[in-house]
Amino acid sequence: ETGVTQSPTHLIKTRGQQVTLRCSSQSGHNTVSWYQQALGQGPQFIFQYYREEENGRGNFPPRFSGLQFPNYSSELNVNALELDDSALYLCASSLGQVTLQGEQFFGPGTRLTVL
Amino acid sequence: AQSVTQLGSHVSVSEGALVLLRCNYSSSVPPYLFWYVQYPNQGLQLLLKYTTGATLVKGINGFEAEFKKSETSFHLTKPSAHMSDAAEYFCAVTPSGGSYIPTFGRGTSLIVHP
Numbered sequence: 106e107t108g109v110t111q112s113p114t115h116l117i118k119t120r121g122q123q124v125t126l127r128c129s130s131q132s133g134h135n136t137v138s139w140y141q142q143a144l145g146q147g148p149q150f151i152f153q154y155y156r157e158e159e160n161g162r163g164n165f166p167p168r169f170s171g172l173q174f175p176n177y178s179s180e181l182n183v184n185a186l187e188l189d190d191s192a193l194y195l196c197a198s199s200l201g202q203v204t205l206q207g208e209q210f211f212g213p214g215t216r217l218t219v220l
Numbered sequence: 221a222q223s224v225t226q227l228g229s230h231v232s233v234s235e236g237a238l239v240l241l242r243c244n245y246s247s248s249v250p251p252y253l254f255w256y257v258q259y260p261n262q263g264l265q266l267l268l269k270y271t272t273g274a275t276l277v278k279g280i281n282g283f284e285a286e287f288k289k290s291e292t293s294f295h296l297t298k299p300s301a302h303m304s305d306a307a308e309y310f311c312a313v314t315p316s317g318g319s320y321i322p323t324f325g326r327g328t329s330l331i332v333h334p
Binding site: 109145146147148149150161162163195197208209211212213214 | 263266312324
């Protein structure tokens with residue numbers, strides 16, 4: 106059984122650029138959630154995708170967008186990068202729409218640095 | 221609205237000593253409560269969760285937590301710390317109905333001395 110994987114591991118961008126982060130969910134899982142974890146903070150929920158549709162969104166602007174593909178892998182896209190977007194971005198997969206009663210499995214994260 | 225407060229950004233214990241990590245929450249509806257552990261350069265791993273039923277919840281690696289509604293608390297304990305317990309611990313809350321958007325605390329770093 107393959108766990109949640111994320112790519113790339115690290116990424117450096119400059120202000121104003123766009124970035125795409127990728128996540129492969131655990132085998133059999135149809136729900137993916139994305140989180141932003143700033144240094145010294147807890148994860149903040151960005152949004153969740155269930156069966157290719159956004160299903161719940163946290164307090165993030167529209168320049169944060171996502172996709173989920175038929176194989177349930179997912180992308181997080183961030184446009185017009187700002188310095189405050191520097192963070193660890195975590196992906197978590199789970200089975201079923203109501204994910205937070207059940208167990209989410211987290212990937213190791215992508216460390217994004219915006220200069 | 222919901223919020224989570226983890227008292228103490230760092231907790232230091234000796235190996236073999238009791239571990240107590242504090243978590244208080246506020247929620248306008250009955251919550252579901254979680255504790256996660258994060259080792260360096262890794263994602264979060266679920267330690268335990270409370271949804272309904274017994275208020276004392278046992279998790280992995282010898283950890284347990286007790287939901288105390290009157291105190292709005294969900295403190296994490298372990299009777300005897302091990303060096304391998306050194307990590308970052310996060311408490312999280314979700315509302316039990318409607319939106320399942322989770323709120324995480326800022327985390328507590330557990331340091332274990334030999």
